Amino acid sequence: MVSKYKIMFAKTGMSRFTSHLDLSKLFERALRRADIPIAFSQGFNPHPKMSVAVPLAVGVAGERELLEVELKEEMEPQEITRRLNEKLPAGVKVLNVKKTEKQKKSLMAMVQQADYRLECMVTEDLEQSEVEQVVSDLLKCSSIVVQRKTKGKVKESDIRSGIHFLEGKVDSGVVTFNARLNTGSGGNVRPEEILIQLKEAGLPIDCTCCRIYRGDLYGDESTTDSLW
Amino acid sequence: MQQLEKILPQVQKPARYIGGEWNSVKKDWDKAKVRTAFAFPDVYEVGMSYLGLQILYHLVNQREDSLMERVFAPWADMEHLMRQEKIPLYTLESHRSVKEFDILAFTLQYEMTFTNILNMMDMAGMPVRSADRDENMPLVIAGGPCAFNPEPLADFIDLFILGEGEEVLPEMLDVYIEAKEKSIGREELLYQLAQLQGVYVPSFYNVEYFESGRVKAVTPKYSDVPKVVNKRLLKDVDKAPFPTHPIVPSIGAVHDRVMLEVQRGCTRGCRFCQAGVLYRPVREKDPQTLLKQAEDIVANTGYDEISLTSLSTADYSKVRPLITALLDRHAGKGVNVSLPSLRVDAFSVDMAKEVQKVRRSSLTFAPEAGTQRLRDVINKGVTEENLINAVTGAFAAGWHSIKLYFMIGLPTETYEDLDGIASLAQKVVKAGLDQGVSRKRLKVTVSASSFVPKSHTAFQWEPQDTLEELRAKQRYLKDKLKVKFINFNYHDSATSFMEAALAKGDRRLGDVLQRAVGMGCRFDGWDECFQYDKWLQAYEDAGLDPKWYAYQLYDYDETLPWDHIDAGVSKRYLAMEHKRALQEQVTTDCRDGKCPGCGLCPSMEIEPLVLGRDDNGV
Numbered sequence: 103m104v105s106k107y108k109i110m111f112a113k114t115g116m117s118r119f120t121s122h123l124d125l126s127k128l129f130e131r132a133l134r135r136a137d138i139p140i141a142f143s144q145g146f147n148p149h150p151k152m153s154v155a156v157p158l159a160v161g162v163a164g165e166r167e168l169l170e171v172e173l174k175e176e177m178e179p180q181e182i183t184r185r186l187n188e189k190l191p192a193g194v195k196v197l198n199v200k201k202t203e204k205q206k207k208s209l210m211a212m213v214q215q216a217d218y219r220l221e222c223m224v225t226e227d228l229e230q231s232e233v234e235q236v237v238s239d240l241l242k243c244s245s246i247v248v249q250r251k252t253k254g255k256v257k258e259s260d261i262r263s264g265i266h267f268l269e270g271k272v273d274s275g276v277v278t279f280n281a282r283l284n285t286g287s288g289g290n291v292r293p294e295e296i297l298i299q300l301k302e303a304g305l306p307i308d309c310t311c312c313r314i315y316r317g318d319l320y321g322d323e324s325t326t327d328s329l330w
Numbered sequence: 331m332q333q334l335e336k337i338l339p340q341v342q343k344p345a346r347y348i349g350g351e352w353n354s355v356k357k358d359w360d361k362a363k364v365r366t367a368f369a370f371p372d373v374y375e376v377g378m379s380y381l382g383l384q385i386l387y388h389l390v391n392q393r394e395d396s397l398m399e400r401v402f403a404p405w406a407d408m409e410h411l412m413r414q415e416k417i418p419l420y421t422l423e424s425h426r427s428v429k430e431f432d433i434l435a436f437t438l439q440y441e442m443t444f445t446n447i448l449n450m451m452d453m454a455g456m457p458v459r460s461a462d463r464d465e466n467m468p469l470v471i472a473g474g475p476c477a478f479n480p481e482p483l484a485d486f487i488d489l490f491i492l493g494e495g496e497e498v499l500p501e502m503l504d505v506y507i508e509a510k511e512k513s514i515g516r517e518e519l520l521y522q523l524a525q526l527q528g529v530y531v532p533s534f535y536n537v538e539y540f541e542s543g544r545v546k547a548v549t550p551k552y553s554d555v556p557k558v559v560n561k562r563l564l565k566d567v568d569k570a571p572f573p574t575h576p577i578v579p580s581i582g583a584v585h586d587r588v589m590l591e592v593q594r595g596c597t598r599g600c601r602f603c604q605a606g607v608l609y610r611p612v613r614e615k616d617p618q619t620l621l622k623q624a625e626d627i628v629a630n631t632g633y634d635e636i637s638l639t640s641l642s643t644a645d646y647s648k649v650r651p652l653i654t655a656l657l658d659r660h661a662g663k664g665v666n667v668s669l670p671s672l673r674v675d676a677f678s679v680d681m682a683k684e685v686q687k688v689r690r691s692s693l694t695f696a697p698e699a700g701t702q703r704l705r706d707v708i709n710k711g712v713t714e715e716n717l718i719n720a721v722t723g724a725f726a727a728g729w730h731s732i733k734l735y736f737m738i739g740l741p742t743e744t745y746e747d748l749d750g751i752a753s754l755a756q757k758v759v760k761a762g763l764d765q766g767v768s769r770k771r772l773k774v775t776v777s778a779s780s781f782v783p784k785s786h787t788a789f790q791w792e793p794q795d796t797l798e799e800l801r802a803k804q805r806y807l808k809d810k811l812k813v814k815f816i817n818f819n820y821h822d823s824a825t826s827f828m829e830a831a832l833a834k835g836d837r838r839l840g841d842v843l844q845r846a847v848g849m850g851c852r853f854d855g856w857d858e859c860f861q862y863d864k865w866l867q868a869y870e871d872a873g874l875d876p877k878w879y880a881y882q883l884y885d886y887d888e889t890l891p892w893d894h895i896d897a898g899v900s901k902r903y904l905a906m907e908h909k910r911a912l913q914e915q916v917t918t919d920c921r922d923g924k925c926p927g928c929g930l931c932p933s934m935e936i937e938p939l940v941l942g943r944d945d946n947g948v
Binding site: 115117119120121123124127128131132134135142148150160161189192193311 | 336338339340343344345348349350351352578580581582628629630631632633634663664
């Protein structure tokens with residue numbers, strides 16, 4: 103009897119530099135150390151039935167990341183949380199676990215948007231009104247074209263339709279932006295791309311000194327509930 | 331470290347530089363009486379694959395009074411940013427500057443990492459030459475296989491540890507702590523440490539040269555410093571501390587699995603092999619010990635693969651029952667067993683069949699030479715029949731890809747031996763076709779590396795083939811191996827040429843190393859980083875010639891630059907082995923009780939520990 107669980111975890115501190123692939127390995131090993139009986143795929147080359155909902159760029163912290171896992175037997179969600187947290191390295195922490203019903207779609211296929219928080223140091227004095235002006239001007243644009251390097255080729259891409267929400271607040275030398283951006287297999291807006299746009303529009307921010315956090319993940323646009 | 335957070339997003343694989351891995355140990359800095367930084371002079375993924383690091387790390391960190399942290403060589407992108415932001419070389423555990431440690435301990439696995447050692451000291455803000463460092467700087471020590479010809483590094487390293495470190499390192503720490511408590515100066519500390527067996531302090535020795543440039547004598551400056559420094563070895567490998575909580579790397583390492591050391595040493599006596607001499611005698615571990623260790627390590631790491639490591643795992647007496655028992659206990663949880671190296675015989679293929687239920691990867695064999703004559707010269711006890719039996723078995727069992735390792739430039743090699751490589755490869759292809767392997771999938775990969783003569787081997791007197799000869803041989807083989815189903819792999823021999831000059835080198839090469847580092851040489855073992863022209867320039871500027879070193883043919887009665895370092899096998903025996911090699915005579919394996927008289931056991935008061943073949947359960 104296979105049971106499916108959804109795990110919410112945080113990946114913060116130095117562990118934000120762990121790559122997506124390495125993070126999967128990290129969880130696979132932590133599950134084994136915690137003696138949680140993970141299910142394996144059938145066939146010649148069995149692999150653990152576990153998948154992280156959506157990759158997180160190296161260097162970006164995740165505060166409410168999601169992971170799906172199938173176990174060979176049923177376990178209490180609290181027990182999974184407890185056991186895993188005993189076996190996870192510094193920086194990675196399980197926040198919550200719940201049992202899920204059989205779904206048609208995997209989490210990975212459902213993710214479409216995510217909340218981001220971007221904290222930047224300002225390089226000169228900055229008023230709240232300036233931030234609001236620049237943000238609202240940016241959102242008024244009907245298209246925002248950015249250049250992306252993929253496999254050595256530079257491609258242009260319009261990210262405007264992928265920005266669903268953006269606001270900024272200045273407080274003691276730090277400006278914090280909250281944003282809801284397209285994320286997942288259906289299209290991605292990279293938070294750094296927003297920062298570059300804001301800087302180009304005149305905001306005095308140091309893009310190399312920013313901390314980026316991802317929050318809740320969302321599926322279908324019609325719902326405001328997160329995928330948790 | 332805010333600066334670090336700023337540069338990490340700009341480098342490749344930033345997880346190399348952060349630490350915090352599962353089972354890494356961060357101890358209280360203030361409570362430790364001695365703090366050691368273990369430095370691996372290559373990238374994280376390579377260094378984390380080294381079992382010796384895991385052994386020493388846990389050995390030292392288990393002591394209440396000591397701590398050990400790790401540091402690896404930063405890749406070029408990281409080095410550039412660290413220097414730009416003035417971030418000194420730091421350890422992964424506490425992110426402290428390496429300069430704050432009491433001891434900086436390098437491991438010497440490969441000559442072509444020597445430039446990284448100097449560069450790492452420079453990045454730490456330390457003068458690279460021992461003579462320029464004062465008492466406030468860490469004591470710089472080094473061990474590992476290349477410590478057996480430490481002379482090219484003699485100007486930079488305060489002391490070398492020869493042989494296995496499990497006993498001598500704790501002894502050193504004891505001496506260090508006592509000296510620190512008594513505020514004993516650096517010179518006196520070195521003097522005390524030089525009294526320990528296995529410790530070589532190069533500054534305590536004078537080297538005299540003949541006008542020809544050859545070494546005349548290496549003599550200690552003090553009467554109670556040993557004339558010849560003996561290696562250390564563990565009498566009881568079975569009871570030796572073995573890390574049951576190894577650090578689990580946070581990014582895919584080269585060997586990212588349980589490394590279960592089944593034995594130490596190898597009895598085969600291949601005449602080119604330095605490790606075979608350095609780690610003598612063979613000492614097998616009890617299978618019960620191994621089963622317990624495997625169980626603990628799997629539970630503590632979560633790895634899904636147990637690799638049975640040693641110089642020649644198929645020779646381990648209990649290998650068959652051990653594999654069966656490991657599979658019995660772990661296969662159900664999705665944990666597999668793997669064998670890193672196979673002997674060239676059907677027995678090995680049978681074992682591979684047992685452990686590898688899915689024939690996904692290729693099987694690798696190392697006949698090393700193409701003809702029986704040359705295999706006898708190098709004492710590689712393998713026949714063509716062994717190889718054909720092995721590959722036939724492998725093809726029959728479902729493998730379709732075979733890799734064959736050879737060396738070119740071995741002493742006495744002729745073009746007939748190269749023809750032998752080509753013909754062996756073709757026989758392997760034929761065996762594949764005969765076994766009905768699909769013509770679309772059949773693949774035989776031939777890799778040929780260039781022979782580098784090493785100290786303390788039967789070939790230590792031998793010159794390396796010239797670079798032109800090696801390149802001509804590679805071209806010849808490439809031509810001969812333009813055959814369907816066969817791939818031929820080789821590296822340019824310039825790296826092997828530089829490796830040979832260092833491996834056979836003396837103390838004067840310190841100047842060359844320092845100049846090469848100054849010109850930007852780093853990671854010389856990586857093809858994309860190796861800068862041959864700069865190395866040649868460094869030699870020229872130092873007034874030395876790499877050919878003189880690499881192509882040197884020594885007489886038996888000459889003083890070799892490493893004669894004051896004793897690996898336990900007598901020079902007389904090595905000379906005899908060299909003569910037997912030239913006469914194409916093989917020497918028996920001491921595993922079966924016939925002692926060929928290498929001299930190690932009586933001089934080190936030890937005996938080989940062989941459990942005896944027995945395929946019953948364990």
